[in-house]
Amino acid sequence: MKLGKTMDIDQAKEMVISTISDLLEGKVKVAEDMQLIGGESLLDSMKLVEVCVALEDLADENNFEFDWTSETAMSKSRSMFRTVAALASEFARQSET
C-alpha cells in the first residue's frame, strides 16, 4: 500500500492489521486490542521482529522512516507493542515526522 502522504490512524491500523494477518497466514482475525507482547500475544518474538521489518518496508514505500528500536518502542509502560492499536498509533505518528 502506497499513500504518498502522511497517514491517518485508520490507514495505519489497516496497514498494521494487514501486515500481522499476512504473517499469521490469515489463521487469526487480528483485532485492534490484540496484544503483541506478553503471555497473551499470538506473535512470538521472531514474528514480532518480522512485523517490524515489514512495517519498515511499508514506511520506506511511503517515504518515512519507521524506527522500532527507539525508547518509545522498548519502554514497557509506553511500548508501542502493547497492542495492535498502539503500534498503529506509533506508525502513524512516525509518518508525520
Add this chain to the structure above:
Amino acid sequence: MIIVTGASRGLGKAITERLTKKGEKVIGLARSTDGLNIDNIECDVSNYSSVKSAARKVKKMKTPIKAFINVAGTASMNMAVTTDESTVQKLIQTNLAGTIYCCQLFAPIMLRQRYGSFINFSTIAVALALKGESVYAASKAGVEAFSRTFAKEMADFNVRVNCIAPGPIRTDLLRGITDTQIQKITSQQIIPKQFQKSDVCDLVELLIDEKASSLSGQVLNVGGV
C-alpha cells in the same frame, strides 16, 4: 559488504586490510576516520546515537552486509582496587555497551537479509581469569555472554554470532606490557606461544566463510584454554 568497528587502529586495521586485500568491500567505523583509506563512517561505538546514525547510513546503502565485526575496544590492565570509576565506566561502555549497541542496531539489517555473521571480540583473559585484568575481563565476559544469547536470538534468521578471544597480540592496547608479562600469559594457553594479528585475521576469515555455517554462539580462544 563487511563492516569493521575500530577500523583505524590495531586489530581492526589489520582485519580491514586483510579483507580488503581479499577483494571484500569493507566499511570502516571509527571515532576518527582520518587516514582510513577505505569507505568509512565516523562512529563512536560507546555512544548509542552515534551507532544508530551509522546504522541508518548503512541501511540507506541498501547493500547486503556479509559480516559485522566488532573490534572497537579499550583496555586497562589494573587490579580492581586500583581502577578508578571513570576507567570502569569507559571499559564497560566501550567494550560491552558498544558491542551491544552495534549488534542490536545493525541486526535489523542482517535479519532482513536472513544471512550474515557477527564477530565480536573478547579476550583470553576471561577464560584464564588473568590477574590484573578484572574489570577489562568483566567487560569482555559480558560480550561473551551477550554473544551466546544473541546468537540464539539471531539463529532463526540464519545470522550467526561468534566471538574471538585473542591472547596478547602486539597492538596499542598492549603498550607498556613487557615481553616477560606476555610470556607469563601465553604460557597458560594450550598452545603456549604469542600469536599475531595475522592469526586473528585467519579466524575472522574462517568465521565469515560459509564453511563455518555450523558455528554460532562460540568463543574461539586464540591459543586455546
